[in-house]
Amino acid sequence: GKKNWEGVKAHTGGKVTVKVGATGYTLDAEGKQAEVELLLPFRGLSAVRVGGKVKGVTVEEITVKAGGSEKKGKGTVTLEEQDGKFQVTGVAVE
Secondary structure (H helix, E strand, O other), X not given: OOOOHHHXXXXXXXXXXXXXXXXEEEXXXXXXXXXXXXXXEEEEEEEEEEOOEEEEEEEEEEEXXXXXXXXXXXXXXXXXXXXXXXXXXXXXXX
């Protein structure tokens, strides 16, 4: 919401695709452009683990603003660990 691009870039490593249903939108921290906005609050966060390693977070309720409208539903945030730090690589909203 505040367009803190350096903060977003630190947690994404650049571009993230946000899928809302079948439609994909881009959040480009390096280019300081976003076709989508994640809105607070999130509810019901749970870690997704594969082989004991965190690979993402499921969200019981997440809201995004994209394509001129808001969409609220269940979501998944995909993470990748790089140098001991987690980076968001994708977001999907049902």
